[in-house]
Amino acid sequence: MNLLRAYEQADIYLVVAAFLLAAGVYGLIRRRTLIGMLISGELIFSASSLNIMALNCFYVPDPTVGQVFALFVMGLAAAEVAIVLSIIIAVYRNYRSIKTRELSELNG
Amino acid sequence: MNSFPISDYLAIVIFVFCLAATVGGALLAVLTARIIRSVCGLMICCIGLAGLYYFLHSPFLALMEILIYVGAVCVTIVFAVMLAEPDEPAREERSGAAILWGTVALTVGAAICWGLSRLSLQGQWTAPAAKVTDGSVKAIGVSLLTTYSMAFELISLVLLVAIIGALVIARTGRSKA
Numbered sequence: 074m075n076l077l078r079a080y081e082q083a084d085i086y087l088v089v090a091a092f093l094l095a096a097g098v099y100g101l102i103r104r105r106t107l108i109g110m111l112i113s114g115e116l117i118f119s120a121s122s123l124n125i126m127a128l129n130c131f132y133v134p135d136p137t138v139g140q141v142f143a144l145f146v147m148g149l150a151a152a153e154v155a156i157v158l159s160i161i162i163a164v165y166r167n168y169r170s171i172k173t174r175e176l177s178e179l180n181g
Numbered sequence: 182m183n184s185f186p187i188s189d190y191l192a193i194v195i196f197v198f199c200l201a202a203t204v205g206g207a208l209l210a211v212l213t214a215r216i217i218r219s220v221c222g223l224m225i226c227c228i229g230l231a232g233l234y235y236f237l238h239s240p241f242l243a244l245m246e247i248l249i250y251v252g253a254v255c256v257t258i259v260f261a262v263m264l265a266e267p268d269e270p271a272r273e274e275r276s277g278a279a280i281l282w283g284t285v286a287l288t289v290g291a292a293i294c295w296g297l298s299r300l301s302l303q304g305q306w307t308a309p310a311a312k313v314t315d316g317s318v319k320a321i322g323v324s325l326l327t328t329y330s331m332a333f334e335l336i337s338l339v340l341l342v343a344i345i346g347a348l349v350i351a352r353t354g355r356s357k358a
Binding site: 076077079080083084085086087088089090091092093094095096097098099100102103104106108109111112113115116119122123126127128129130131132133134135136137138140141143144145147148149150151152153154155156158159160161162163165171 | 189190192193196200203204207208210211216219220222223226227230233234236237238239241242245246249250253254257258260261262264265282283285286287289290291293294297298301302306307308309310311312313314315316320321324325329332336339340342343344346347348350351353
């Protein structure tokens with residue numbers, strides 16, 4: 074394994090993607106505000122994109138497939154952020170707080 | 182052989198820098214108590230990811246990563262941070278539940294990282310004999326407008342619905358307040 078050519082092997086990218094997913098899940102469990110959980114969710118999206126791109130670059134005959142897929146993931150992440158942030162704003166108007174511990178009652 | 186021998190070292194230095202930015206940004210994003218630092222961590226992570234995409238022979242994706250994540254997503258989150266007051270509450274003093282949940286989160290994270298790394302390092306991946314296309318921006322455009330045209334149209338519909346839905350959700354609370 075030539076260290077100077079480390080960026081031409083898929084292993085490093087796959088391990089980094091696994092680390093990003095683990096960091097996202099850790100944050101999703103540990104964070105106690107809605108925006109913190111949203112940021113952890115974005116990390117999980119990034120992990121999936123990086124994993125797909127690494128496999129796409131090294132092990133797939135048609136390298137456009139993974140790029141198109143990663144583009145769609147980015148579009149969905151952008152739509153998700155818009156919706157989640159508007160929900161956060163609406164929740165903050167009603168409860169004056171976005172701490173997950175205080176959002177424990179349902180009200181129609 | 183390369184005519185400019187320093188360029189090998191330069192490439193590996195830039196690669197390590199991108200890796201460090203990705204990992205460090207992710208750690209910053211999940212570990213800091215102030216949310217605004219967490220958003221900055223997400224930005225650093227996305228810039229590092231853009232560099233990694235560039236190393237994976239897709240400069241278009243690197244550009245889009247910076248444009249969408251750093252330019253749109255993080256800025257939108259910063260707006261929400263300004264509108265709400267989302268700082269993490271001060272940790273309860275060594276309560277049993279906090280320690281328990283910290284341990285659970287760390288265990289789950291470490292298990293996922295270890296398991297997935299092991300799976301992907303031991304997998305019998307086979308490289309293809311030949312590439313069908315070169316993966317250039319032109320090839321992406323052609324496949325977006327031929328093979329994936331339906332999904333392309335649907336994603337624009339999803340974005341439109343998301344914009345309208347965000348407006349509706351954020352507006353109803355306003356009329357009451």
